[in-house]
Amino acid sequence: MEYSKEFKEAISNFTSGEKDKLIIRLLKKDRILSHRLYFELIDPETADDKRNQMETLIKEEVSMVAKRFGRTKYFLPGIRKISAKITEHVKITTDKFGEVSLTLLLISETLKNVPKTGDHYKLYIYLLNKIFRSLVLTKKLDEDYYLDLRENFEEVEKQIIQNKSLEQLTLHNGLFLSWLEPENIPEEIDQILKGIKGEGLLR
DSSP states (O other): OOOOHHHHHHHHTSOHHHHHHHHHHHHHHOHHHHHHHHHHHTOSSOHHHHHHHHHHHHHHHHHHHHHHOOBHHHHHHHHHHHHHHHHHHHHHHOOHHHHHHHHHHHHHHHHHTOOSBSOOHHHHHHHHHHHHHHHHHHHTSOGGGHHHHHHHHHHHHHHHHTOHHHHHHHHHTTOOGGGGSGGGSOTTHHHHHHHHHHTTOOO
16 A cells, blocks of 8 residues: 555644554554564664574474474474564564574474475475575675575585485476585576576476
8 A cells, every 4th residue: 555645644643642542553463563663672682682592493493393293294384384483583673694594594404304204395395495595585695694604504505415305306496506605606596596486396
């Protein structure tokens, strides 16, 4: 919805009390916005603090999901829920670096805990999509962050190499392992991804 000049002027004419009531009503309906304002206005914790907490949460929850669900069919929905928490973290803190580092951590932790039974195809395709998105987002970051992300990418590459079926699926879907070094990510990675999906891959 676009807001007209007249609409904005009408809102600006509200009394202070009316504006306060309106803000509270809106915040009650938007939990993410409420948390974001709290974070920006009065939260003593920084984005780094919250990212560190998320790292602990990811490791604990992936392990818990793996122990609870021994089959891939039930394992993947649990991983999706953890991914949703990363998305929420980013919306609240606008932590762009964390969006990449936490996603890569989720991928590596997931691969460490892959169920031994069941069909892994959907899980692996889900993770490959996550890797490609991480590559695209990394190219949008300042290069100063590359060094900090190197360990995350190396761990993901290590897990892929140790899993031959995943390694083959990775190459089949157009992802070169050499790209898992930030400096080697192609400048046009977003266009490469569009082309790969246009060919019906990553599905």
